Amino acid sequence: MTQEKNCLIITDIQNDFCPGGALAVSEGDKIIPIVNRMASKFDKVVATQDWHSPGHISFASTHRKQPYEIMTIDGIQQVMWPDHCVAGSFGADFHRDLDLREVDLIIRKGNDLNIDSYSTFLENDKKTLTGLHFYLQGFEIKDLYFCGLATDYCVFSSVMDAVEMGFHASVILDACRGVDVPAGNVTATLQRMKERGVRILNHNELSL
Numbered sequence: 001m002t003q004e005k006n007c008l009i010i011t012d013i014q015n016d017f018c019p020g021g022a023l024a025v026s027e028g029d030k031i032i033p034i035v036n037r038m039a040s041k042f043d044k045v046v047a048t049q050d051w052h053s054p055g056h057i058s059f060a061s062t063h064r065k066q067p068y069e070i071m072t073i074d075g076i077q078q079v080m081w082p083d084h085c086v087a088g089s090f091g092a093d094f095h096r097d098l099d100l101r102e103v104d105l106i107i108r109k110g111n112d113l114n115i116d117s118y119s120t121f122l123e124n125d126k127k128t129l130t131g132l133h134f135y136l137q138g139f140e141i142k143d144l145y146f147c148g149l150a151t152d153y154c155v156f157s158s159v160m161d162a163v164e165m166g167f168h169a170s171v172i173l174d175a176c177r178g179v180d181v182p183a184g185n186v187t188a189t190l191q192r193m194k195e196r197g198v199r200i201l202n203h204n205e206l207s208l
């Protein structure tokens with residue numbers, strides 16, 4: 001039981017990350033009923049959207065590469081993703097089953113053509129802020145719970161930045177799914193989060 005104010009961060013439950021989407025995460029839609037049931041238990045709820053312009057630096061097509069190759073651009077390792085979550089497109093919309101009624105704030109990230117942003121706090125240059133921490137600090141929220149897509153990219157990066165910024169971070173594992181690129185990445189990133197002191201739990205273990 002926590003006395004601190006808490007926030008649920010719902011990561012990228014968008015059409016392109018769900019089955020049938022451009023960068024589909026296996027069973028990505030299966031988490032939606034769990035997320036919908038949990039949302040009312042938190043003081044604040046933030047939902048994020050991956051939001052890229054056509055020709056984005058993370059798109060394989062921009063570099064005439066094959067999807068899922070890894071390139072180093074300006075010293076930053078970049079997976080070449082299929083075109084996904086193009087701003088304003090159907091693929092970038094929230095999945096229709098995600099209940100947005102409890103969502104207090106929507107954060108969009110990856111909007112800069114030349115910087116990818118997995119984390120919902122800091123873009124991949126690790127300098128450019130999204131502003132989310134100002135919102136959370138403004139409400140004196142310290143206790144963050146993460147769910148959504150994908151465990152090993154946007155959830156992982158957000159969690160690691162949250163810890164670095166001084167928040168308490170928990171991952172609701174049964175309300176996340178991963179891309180697992182390269183193979184084994186979900187296990188590896190979960191291990192790194194545990195090593196940083198992140199709590200990994202399932203939704204029925206929440207005591208809010």
Ligand code: VGL
Pocket residue numbers: 012017050081118149150151152153154155
């Ligand atoms: C994501 C790959 C590319 C994510 C976003 O939401 O985890 N993954 N863009």
Ligand code: ZN
Pocket residue numbers: 050051052058081084085110
């Ligand atoms: Zn993306």
